[in-house]
Amino acid sequence: MSPTPAPDDVWKDATALVDKIDQMSRSPLPVLGVDEDDFFDSFAKQLRQTASARSVVVRASETFSGESRDIELARDGIEVISQPSERHSGDPKTPTWRDDRHLVACVTIDEESEFQVDVRWGEAVALARHEPFAQMTQATAEIAATVYLKREVSRLRGKQSRRVDRDSIVCNMNRGSGLADSFRHIAQTISTYVDADRVCLLKQHSESTFCLIATSTSTSVDTRTRLGRRVQELASVIDSSDSDFEFTVGNAEDVPAAIKKSLDPYLVESGSRQVAVSRVECDGDHRDIIVMLERFSHPKRPGMLQRLSEIHLLVDTAIANALERDISGMRVFVDKMLQLRTAKRVGLFAGLVAVGVIAMSIIPIDFYVPAEGRVVAAVRRSIFAPTNGTVLALSVDNGDVVKPGDSIVVIRNRELETRIQQLEGGKARVKASLASAQRSRASGNGAADFSASATEQVLKSQLKGLDGQLSLLRHQQAELNVTSPIAGKIDHWDMRQRLSNRPIERGQFIADVIDPESGWKLEIEIDDSDSGYVLSQQHTKPCLIRFSLRSHSDQTYEAVLSNVDEVTHQNARGDWVVKGMVNCPVDFSKGNDFAANDKGLRAGATAKVEVFAGRRAIGFVWFRGLIEWIRAKV
Structure with a gap:
């Protein structure tokens, strides 16, 4: 057993420890050879060694909805401590000696959170050493509490960032006017999230064959080429195995003989170094969808199936929505027509096409442009530090x-x-x-x-x-x-x-003061490619809009677009948009007061918005994506 240090030496060691912990908290932790998760382990170990204690436990306690939760951050020593010490009720800056062998230092973070350091000795501590040990423990606890707060702030920021990323993924996956366009947006979103070089979506054509619908790359894979045939063949073989598949070139992996027969020619043709295949089972009459992911360089990154599993529910929902949008009564009728004899089928088909083209060219319907909305108070004042x-x-x-x-x-x-x-x-x-x-x-x-x-x-x-x-x-x-x-x-x-x-x-944001009694407004963002239709209608007559809050999508409101900014802005997602403002007092079609139906209404609530941009031919409304693509190419 080491000799007991004199009181002067205790003060000297305590000062040195405080300086060292303070330096660790202020300097970038990797520079000191300590990452954020190991900071508290190092702190507990050094405190125990300096105090010659038997054990040190560092924990944080939080109270939420009346329930207390203790989080153990670090433990060093051999003392068995089954229960945390009681919450400190006195001066938060004064450590407490529970007895001659037990010292507790607490730092109150807020009314519901506390940071606690519990130090225990095997033998009674001399009275002359109580004060230096107490001051050392309290000072280091206050420093360690700031590191804990930094970690919590970083965690909350990361959580908020992931929420924003998830919203962006949902928006990007549910774009597109046709099945191929919708699948292309889904493939591009998956490619970005899982860090894949190419993603292919294939739809089941029959019991044993799949047809390539869309890819994430700007240059699509032609189904008539050798590569297109290899992709479809591999998807069909893997689908028959009823399980997901992932393979990396160079790894000693056992591949079933049936899959290997199609896999080897595919790898040679595509140049892929890693391939993963996942199946999406669709409900109802829809056929299954295959998601194929590829990387062309030797991957030292997380597996693609692992990353895909994090968003598989979003992918399944987006694919189901795309398939639902693709189904229409006209398509079912065409399928039945194709079962007729060739001559009748050709004649009927030609007549229907002619009638359809004429009808779609002359029959007008309401034309709505999609937009994103956010509810804000009509009267709002932001407060900043003077x-x-x-x-x-x-x-x-x-x-x-x-x-x-x-x-x-x-x-x-x-x-x-x-x-x-x-x-x-x-x-x-x-x-x-x-x-x-x-x-x-x-x-x-x-x-x-x-x-x-x-x-x-x-x-x-x-x-x-x-x-x-x-x-x-x-x-x-x-x-x-x-x-x-x-x-x-x-x-x-x-x-x-x-x-x-x-x-x-100075100038730091403190809070917003909003006046709900003054009413609400809806800030909307219209995609720049659609803004021309809205501006044209707005110059003739203010556009009507209909919208529903995403938190209460069962209630739809109507209002008038009060003004539209004719300057294009880049929003937080990097998209170019035109902004507009809508007053939200009344649902004109149903006579419902928007402010009176404010269940769940709050500042920042998002809304799905459709802006009325006049009446256009039904063919233009249905095939606007194709028409705009032809205009861009010509």
Whole structure:
């Protein structure tokens, strides 16, 4: 057993440990040879060694909906600690000795979260070492708590980013006007997500054959070429095995003989180094779909099937939607017609085509352009920090109702406080000098009176200048109590976590105050390729729109497009769009008040929007994608 260190040595070791943990928390962790997950293990180990303790446990506790949850971040030593220590109820900056062998340091993160360091010794700790051990444990716990907060913020940002990515995947997969166009968007989205060089979608043609419908590459694979035939042949063989398939060139993998017979010629023809095949089983009368993924370089990346499994539900839904859009009464009728004798079939087919072409050229129907929408309050004010400082008090939280002048946040600026104290001290000195000059003038001779009078004028001028500076600084200090400019509700979902007792910079966003009583507006984004139809109709007559909130898609509303921006913008997804604004008071077709049917209505709620762009020939509406493609090529 190592000799017990003297109290002076304990203070010295404690200071060194605090400096080391502080350096680890401030510097990029990989530079120190420690990643974020290992920081707490290293912290617990070094604290135990410095304190000569038997064990150290680092944990965080959270309370959500009345239920407490403890997260053990690190454990070092051999002590068996089955239950966490009780939550600290005293001063959050004062560690607690539960007995001579048990020390607990707590850092309160917010009202519902706490960071705790539990240190235990095998033998009683001398009273002279209680204070240095307590101060060392508390100081290092506060430093480690900041690392925990950084990790939680990073985790929340990643979660938000994944949510945005998922929304983007859903939007991209459900595009397209025809089956081939829809499948191409699905293939391109899958290719981007799984990091594949090419994705092919094949549809079952008969019991044992598949037909290539679309690929993710700009140059499609012709089904008449040798490569096209190899792709379809391999898909048919793998489908008969009733299981997904993945193969990497160079790996010692056992491949069934039936698959190998088609796989080898396909690899030679395509040049692929890795291939994966997954089957999508469709309900009803739809035939199965094969998803084939390829990589042309030797992959040192996650398996494609593994990545595909993360979005398989989205892929299945997008494929089912594309197939449903492709089915129509006309197509069923054509299938029955093809069963007739050749002569009758040709004549009937020609007549139907002629009638159809004429009808589609002259019969007009309503033409709607799709758009994306987002609900915003008609009256909204954003609040920003007036200066740098630290949040001293947070008076409200997300969803709280406020009136004009109600305090939102109180900011403390130490530089401003120091400057005011300096000016007040200077003012006191000037006042003392002025009083002394006045006494000297009162008791002196003529020459002395003249000198004292001049001094008084200078001091009075300085005093006036100091009063002006103090008045300006006190006005700035009063502005640190940030208040609500309007009556409404606070809109900032993680306001307390982001701001409570945190440093804040000038111009940093604090919260939005929205007034639901003033009504709602709908901000819409129209794809640049569709904006010409909308602008043309808007110049003639304001466009009608119909929309439904994605959270309550059973209710449809109608409104009028109040204005359209004639400038093209690039949105967060990188698409070029034209923005518009819609007031949302009334559903004209049903007489329903939009504000009165606000179940689930909230700022930022997304909506599926269709903008009325006039009446066009039915053929144009149905085959707009083909017509625009022909126009672009010609």
